[in-house]
Amino acid sequence: MxxxxxxxxxxxxxxxxxxxxxxxxxxxxxxxxxxxxxxALFAFSMLIISADLLIEAFGKGKKxxxxxxxxxxxxxxxxxxxxxxxxxxxxxxIWQGMLFLQRYQEAASxxxxxxxxxxxxxxxxxxxxxxxIEVPRTEVKDGDALIVPPDGIVPVDGLIMKGNSEIxxxxxxxxxxxxSVQEGDFLIxxxxxxxxxxxxxxxxxxxxxxxxxxxxxNSAVDGSKLQSLPKGVELFIALGMLVAAIVCVVIPxxxxxxxxxWLPRAVGVLLLAAVxxxxxxxxxxxxxxxxxxxxxxxxxxxxxxxxxxxxxxLTVFDKNGVLTEHNYSVVGIELAKGIDRxxxxxxxxxxxxxxxxxxxxxIREYCGDVGYPPESFKEKPGLGVVAKFSSQTIHAGSxxxxxxxxxxxxxxxxxxVYLALDNTYLGCFMMSDAMxxxxxxxxxxFCSMGTDIAMITGDAITATQTLANRLGISDIxxxxxxxDKIRVLKELVTETSNSGGTLFIGKPNDSHALLTTATVTAxxxxxxxxxxxxxxxLSPKFSPLINAMSQSxxxxxxxxxxxxxxxxxxxxxxxxxxxxxxxxxxxxxxxAFFNAGTILLARFFYKEKAVRSDED
Numbered sequence: 001m002x003x004x005x006x007x008x009x010x011x012x013x014x015x016x017x018x019x020x021x022x023x024x025x026x027x028x029x030x031x032x033x034x035x036x037x038x039x040a041l042f043a044f045s046m047l048i049i050s051a052d053l054l055i056e057a058f059g060k061g062k063k064x065x066x067x068x069x070x071x072x073x074x075x076x077x078x079x080x081x082x083x084x085x086x087x088x089x090x091x092x093x094i095w096q097g098m099l100f101l102q103r104y105q106e107a108a109s110x111x112x113x114x115x116x117x118x119x120x121x122x123x124x125x126x127x128x129x130x131x132x133i134e135v136p137r138t139e140v141k142d143g144d145a146l147i148v149p150p151d152g153i154v155p156v157d158g159l160i161m162k163g164n165s166e167i168x169x170x171x172x173x174x175x176x177x178x179x180s181v182q183e184g185d186f187l188i189x190x191x192x193x194x195x196x197x198x199x200x201x202x203x204x205x206x207x208x209x210x211x212x213x214x215x216x217x218n219s220a221v222d223g224s225k226l227q228s229l230p231k232g233v234e235l236f237i238a239l240g241m242l243v244a245a246i247v248c249v250v251i252p253x254x255x256x257x258x259x260x261x262w263l264p265r266a267v268g269v270l271l272l273a274a275v276x277x278x279x280x281x282x283x284x285x286x287x288x289x290x291x292x293x294x295x296x297x298x299x300x301x302x303x304x305x306x307x308x309x310x311x312x313x314l315t316v317f318d319k320n321g322v323l324t325e326h327n328y329s330v331v332g333i334e335l336a337k338g339i340d341r342x343x344x345x346x347x348x349x350x351x352x353x354x355x356x357x358x359x360x361x362x363i364r365e366y367c368g369d370v371g372y373p374p375e376s377f378k379e380k381p382g383l384g385v386v387a388k389f390s391s392q393t394i395h396a397g398s399x400x401x402x403x404x405x406x407x408x409x410x411x412x413x414x415x416x417v418y419l420a421l422d423n424t425y426l427g428c429f430m431m432s433d434a435m436x437x438x439x440x441x442x443x444x445x446f447c448s449m450g451t452d453i454a455m456i457t458g459d460a461i462t463a464t465q466t467l468a469n470r471l472g473i474s475d476i477x478x479x480x481x482x483x484d485k486i487r488v489l490k491e492l493v494t495e496t497s498n499s500g501g502t503l504f505i506g507k508p509n510d511s512h513a514l515l516t517t518a519t520v521t522a523x524x525x526x527x528x529x530x531x532x533x534x535x536x537x538l539s540p541k542f543s544p545l546i547n548a549m550s551q552s553x554x555x556x557x558x559x560x561x562x563x564x565x566x567x568x569x570x571x572x573x574x575x576x577x578x579x580x581x582x583x584x585x586x587x588x589x590x591x592a593f594f595n596a597g598t599i600l601l602a603r604f605f606y607k608e609k610a611v612r613s614d615e616d
Contacts, residue, residue: 329432
């Protein structure tokens with residue numbers, strides 16, 4: 001509870017608490033001095049409105065005309081003019097109560113991230129002045145020598161300078177798998193250390209998972225159109241309420257009715273501005289959605305991403321490293337007629353000796369220590385390599401790559417690497433790249449959302465068709481170089497723009513251009529990588545990403561339902577005031593009751609979600 005109020009203080013500043021104290025003082029004046037109660041409370045109410053008007057109009061990130069606050073102030077003065085200042089006071093306090101409830105719920109959801117998801121310790125052990133001292137994590141500087149004891153947690157990112165141990169990333173939403181680390185390895189903040197003493201050189205970064213998990217809840221509502229109505233719509237509603245209030249004043253003069261009957265109604269219409277037409281619970285929905293996603297290790301950039309995700313009509317998967325694990329192995333070789341195995345393996349080992357690609361590494365490991373560095377080496381990403389030694393040239397790569405070099409190959413289906421010496425075809429390697437666990441469920445999930453599915457890859461059709469058939473994907477784009485992927489993705493985005501958005505699921509190390517082309521971009525396995533996309537799942541598994549996306553879509557649907565409830569409550573309250581069925585304060589209370597109910601609904605909805613995800 002104290003953490004929540006601490007967050008409120010940070011977010012709302014001293015003014016929020018000052019208003020609460022002044023409210024108690026004003027009530028005290030009214031209680032002990034009955035004659036001055038109305039004047040004291042009314043003066044305080046005007047102070048509150050004036051302060052919030054300034055914040056709304058000129059505060060950071062909130063520049064604009066505060067239409068509803070202005071209407072509320074007019075209503076309060078109208079209540080004073082009709083000798084019922086307590087009406088304005090009651091409306092202002094209901095208004096402040098709604099704001100407090102909204103801020104409290106947002107703070108409670110953010111607390112989940114700050115105090116539950118951020119695993120970084122508040123203190124760090126630093127070696128300074130020939131001794132180990134404990135300092136706040138925020139005071140650790142780049143280059144400081146850190147000590148991480150056994151069973152400790154890495155406070156900031158750093159490079160291991162001495163020691164070895166086993167670590168895990170489970171506190172950052174990844175699997176509980178233990179990984180051995182040693183001198184020269186880089187550790188990110190939030191990593192759990194198990195049995196070894198580690199000495200690190202601090203190299204803090206600003207985009208690692210622990211920091212991004214904190215940011216995602218802060219920006220959960222940013223860009224959301226559901227959270228704040230466009231200013232034009234706000235102005236339209238505010239003018240409508242103002243016109244309704246004026247009509248209430250004009251009616252007695254036109255139809256010779258009693259002015260005393262209609263003036264309270266005019267005041268009531270203005271005071272209904274105490275509860276904005278956009279439900280305050282929408283912000284809570286988005287905050288809780290971000291917190292629950294982050295709890296599963298999924299970072300959602302902001303509210304705009306959530307809303308765009310709900311509009312997705314096409315999901316595009318990158319094949320290698322997304323639908324597959326991108327962890328190649330050699331499952332067999334096939335030699336051309338007249339070629340001996342030793343020559344084949346020696347040429348293959350030479351061609352892949354300098355290669356750092358996953359395929360090159362797998363081939364090199366299969367061949368063993370039979371090769372040596374070539375005299376020259378050139379690698380064409382997605383196609384193959386060319387190596388030269390002793391005036392001879394080795395080509396290794398796809399069928400298209402060798403065909404372009406004028407070499408005839410015996411093309412086969414699957415992931416195949418062909419090998420040729422000069423213009424002589426030597427044979428090929430049969431490679432295996434296992435389908436990522438959960439890939440089939442991921443494709444089925446997006447199909448159930450009503451989206452079309454496409455796949456892009458640099459592989460040939462023979463290496464792609466089998467996987468596409470297993471996943472039920474018919475729209476596949478093959479033989480794509482990095483620039484081609486960007487071009488094809490742009491074309492798909494353009495084709496889908498009229499019916500909805502495009503979601504691209506790629507790898508954390510994809511190019512910036514590729515990761516910024518689609519309407520929404522997501523990556524999996526982002527642990528230890530800079531977070532550069534709209535959605536990033538730290539886990540290499542699909543299930544956390546699917547759960548977070550499913551919940552985000554439901555969040556948008558629930559938010560729209562709540563908006564309808566809020567609008568209906570506003571219409572009922574307004575009708576009740578205009579017809580005289582509801583007194584002004586009762587109408588404001590009914591409006592606030594429905595909005596408060598939707599906030600409680602949000603808490604219940606996401607609490608149930610959290611329980612189900614824990615059970616899974």
